[in-house]
Amino acid sequence: MLQYTFIQNALIAAFLIALLCPSVGTFLVLKRYSMMGDTLSHASFAGVAIGLVAGFNPILSAFIFTSICAIFIEVLRNYYKKYSELILVIVMTLCLGIAITLISTGKTSANVNSFLFGSILTVTREDLYTILILSIVCICLLVSLFNKIAYVTFDEDGAKIAGLNVKLINYIFALLVGTTIAVSMRIMGILVVSSMIAVPVATAMQLNKGFKLTFIYSLIFGLVDIMVGLFTSFYIDCAPGGTIAITSVVILIITITFSKIKCTN
Template sequence: MQRAFLAGILLALITPCIGMTIVLKRMSMIGDALSHSSLAGVAAGLIFGINPVLSAAVVCVAAALGIERIRKKLPRYSEMAIAIVMSGGIGLAGVLSGFVKNSANFSSFLFGSIVAISREELVLVTVISLIVLITVLLLYKELFYIGFDENAARISGVPVQRINFVFTVLTALTISIASRTVGALIISSMLVVPAACGMQMGRSYKKALLWAVIVAVSTTIAGLILSYYAGWKPGGTIVLLEVVWFVIIVFRKALIKK
């Protein structure tokens, strides 16, 4: 359970950092596209005897770069790039899953199994989390600029293409490690919902990001405790608590306006 708490808190720290920029860029569905693509990597890893988390990371990064490539070629239809990659990822995962001998292993990646995380997987989560956190801190201003307006960022001298490339890789790595712990079907919600809560509570980008992290960490801790005693799935419990928090914020703001 200690590993579960550590892995959960690490993911709760990095998912809002990635999710805030995703929401600002109006690419909320990219989490679904990459998480579904990661399942193809999981299936491939199980088939060929490779660590499924590593194979998921490789496929996830490739899918993310594919989305960026299509967005660059068709800038007016950026949402179409996400739909294309997600469709391809789902199709490939569906085909490859038929060749997986132990279907239980594959199914565990759908909703995650954070309480069963191994020491090696915890090390991988820790390393990637540190990489994501350090990179986000170093590129804080650049991510802020491209999140609001890429054209203005480009005029201001921000290397938009390079920053987008780095951010895309960070997003893919975050989703690939989270698919093992909280589940491929749930990680998209953990990227978007805390960011949405933060944007409702904070009046500036910095405060919104801080609130998003607070929401993510608190709901992760509460979700793990509740799921342990109630016998629920940890990933689903965490996401439900995040959604409840968002609903409370919205209702509270509506009551204040009245």
């Protein structure tokens, strides 16, 4: 199967996604803000719809629109500090409204299902280059700001006292989340992309390791989830988003089971 160009494209894209999703997911889960991924996946849906109607690259349009929504979420946090879940509902409602309105006009020039459920057949070289560039930028930003993002994640008030520009760090991190969603939707699909952000991290947390080891294990679990799901989808001829989501939950259940057995012994 590796001789097929579309499989090669999908594998490279999947590898990048396996690094990105758990990386930002670790911080989102620790912030108790994992549903932000689900909200921004709906934002990417609206971005795709805008791109398809306008005849623009849907990954780039999803990236731009999702980034705007990520910034919008951070702005609204200043007005609803005690009701963060309300912010996500507001943004999700807006994005779904835009997506449904545009798609229902019948002006979309491509099959929306490939974006909703993911597809290993539709990852073109152009898509791959876009994913590669955005992924490299995200990884570089994440590496350079890793300690600062971690500080803000664990103690935002302490980070302010220490002199960190917490607002700017939160805005940059929100953009990282938005970008991660945009580059992941081709493989994962919009409907289940948020699972790749949260589930590998939840699996890694069952090992009861420190922060850095949990971060590393979440990358490993993310890579296993995506690769197993991707190969499975190829052999049973279905959308990869579903098989990747199922694989990630199965591995989580297995990890929980082994953790309980280890504790009882």
